[in-house]
Amino acid sequence: MERVIYDEDHEAFRDVVKEFIKRYGTNEKREKWDADGEVDRATMLAAGESGIIGLSVPEEFGGAGMLQDYRFRAIVNEESIKAGLGSLAGAFGIQDDLAVPYLAHFGTQAQKEKWLPGMATGEVIGALAMTEPGTGSDLRSIKSVAKKVDGGWILNGAKTFISSGKTADLLVTFVKTGEGNRPDAFSLVLLENGMEGFEHGKKLHKMGFAGHDTAELSFTDVFIPDENLIGGVPGHGFVQLMRNLPLERLSIGVAAAAAAEAGLLWTLDYTKSREAFGQPVADFQNTRFKLADIATTVDVLWTYVDRAIELYGQQKLTPEEAAKVKFWCTEREWEVLDTCVQLHGGYGYILEYPVARAFVDARVHRIYGGTNEIMREIVARQVTGRK
Ligand SMILES: Cc1cc2nc3c(=O)[nH]c(=O)nc-3n(C[C@H](O)[C@H](O)[C@H](O)COP(=O)(O)OP(=O)(O)OC[C@H]3O[C@@H](n4cnc5c(N)ncnc54)[C@H](O)[C@@H]3O)c2cc1C
Known part of the structure; x- marks a missing residue:
């Protein structure tokens, strides 16, 4: 059945995506991603260069400004999957559908200026960390707690099953910043790879999506500066x-x-x-x-x-x-x-x-x-x- 949501611009973009996949999504590449358990950075950078990621980054920060119009993103998703490259579709999707929107919608001006340009080019890989070893569906039972200190927050806890969690430079992380489990007891913080006390756990061997990394993370007294609280005000994460x-x-x-x-x-x-x-x-x-x-x-x-x-x-x-x-x-x-x-x-x-x-x-x-x-x-x- 003919699909009617796409116009000529979308079909021209589809050609760009197909060309990209022909060049960067070869069997050889896919086998390497599967063996390494991750999509390599050079491919993400090439995707940034070709305008295939960063679609949801607002134009003023170097992206395509398609945060609300999902059609271009849908084309990337469709074509990667139809080429048998589920891991590539996953890596692109985490960046544009799971990580960027939290900054683009809720970030402070300073957070947007600092992170979004790199997310558009692929220099900054993002991830979203909600699930914990003890809870996934019941998110309000998370145990990762950030306690207020002078100038920031001290985070302790763990996350698991985080897509792009190993390769990510920046992780939008769901933590408890208040008492009880009311919605306002939670916040989203930006965790940066390399922060002291932030460790990656063992590699998780999955039955599928072999070429896309899925990580365990642990936090021991990680200092998160106030400027890394998404939106700048605690209690809005949920x-x-x-x-x-x-x-x-x-x-x-x-x-x-x-x-x-x-x-x-x-x-x-x-x-x-x-x-x-x-x-x-x-x-x-x-x-x-x-x-x-x-x-x-x-x-x-x-x-x-x-x-x-x-x-x-x-x-x-x-x-x-x-x-x-x-x-x-x-x-x-x-x-x-x-x-x-x-x-x-x-x-x-x-x-x-x-x-x-x-x-x-x-x-x-x-x-x-x-x-x-x-x-x-x-x-x-x-x-x-x-x-
Ligand atoms: C490959 C992979 C990638 C992932 N990527 C991410 C990621 O990037 N970021 C992230 O934060 N998480 C990620 N996850 C985690 C995923 O979102 C969770 O695994 C999922 O939400 C389920 O949580 P759980 O595993 O704790 O299962 P549980 O919540 O323990 O559920 C176990 C079973 O109980 C059922 N159940 C639970 N509550 C109810 C209820 N109220 N009524 C009926 N049935 C119920 C569930 O449906 C399920 O069948 C990923 C997981 C995988 C496997």
């Missing part, structure tokens, strides 16, 4: 998170739709060329019907996701709508990719094949960004009117 999480969820929805579409294309190619019982696998009625189902699901996914992108652009995408997009799209993605793996037979299980990598990558889409159970809770609260 509200700031709630304001940006819909974007993170929209971006996962886009990734899910792109992966489903990619799965369809890979499976069409494969089943047309693979023969069994003297005929292409694509010609069995079972395969034809499965492909018909998948093609229809992909159309519905894009129709739904594109509408959400439009609503986001009009500042009308509600947290409940973003939660619906996140859980529904990632569950369709999972079903689609499972079928695609099946239609590849044994080769579908071999990581050399993009469909196998997309399948393992997809598993975490139902977990991070808020689990799909938590997404249903958000929706159910609205639907039933009950907490």
Whole structure:
């Protein structure tokens, strides 16, 4: 089904992204990222140079000023995933959808001036650190505490599963700055790599997204100067998170739709060329019907996701709508990719094949960004009117 949210400028930008991927997203590069467990800095810098990251950085700080218009970011997300480069999509997404917006929306003028230009060029890699070893879904139970001292805050605690956590220069970090667990007991602080007492833990070996780093972090008496408190006033962290999480969820929805579409294309190619019982696998009625189902699901996914992108652009995408997009799209993605793996037979299980990598990558889409159970809770609260 024709998609209608993109105009000529977007399609011209898509060509730039495809060209970038052809040059920097080779199999050789991908294998190196997978072996190293991270996307290398040179690729991030090249992405900054080509205007592929920094899209959400306001123009006055050297970016493309697309903080509210997600269409250009969606193209980067789509094309990286369709090229079988989930780790690259992840590294770009963390920068533009998870880290930059907190500074761009809530940072003080001085924070924006100091950090955003480098985030547009890729010289400063950002991350968002919320989850802790003891809690993920229940964010108000975090144990990382920042105590007020003269000129700043002393932070103790730990975080885990932080995407880009090892490579990041700057981590937007969710901490407790007050008593109890009321929303105003929390703040977001900017943690800089190299601060005394800030350590990285062991490398986490994941089932998917092998080329994108996911880190454990620990903080022992880390001094965070007042100037690193996002927005300059404590007690706003929880509200700031709630304001940006819909974007993170929209971006996962886009990734899910792109992966489903990619799965369809890979499976069409494969089943047309693979023969069994003297005929292409694509010609069995079972395969034809499965492909018909998948093609229809992909159309519905894009129709739904594109509408959400439009609503986001009009500042009308509600947290409940973003939660619906996140859980529904990632569950369709999972079903689609499972079928695609099946239609590849044994080769579908071999990581050399993009469909196998997309399948393992997809598993975490139902977990991070808020689990799909938590997404249903958000929706159910609205639907039933009950907490
Ligand atoms: C690869 C990867 C990358 C990640 N990147 C980041 C990142 O960049 N930054 C970051 O901060 N975090 C990140 N995370 C963490 C991720 O967001 C959390 O793992 C997720 O939110 C779930 O938290 P948890 O693991 O503590 O699970 P828990 O909260 O312990 O949940 C365990 C199970 O209980 C269910 N559950 C919990 N509460 C309820 C409830 N009220 N009702 C019904 N079921 C419930 C959950 O749905 C889940 O099935 C990442 C995780 C992974 C695996």
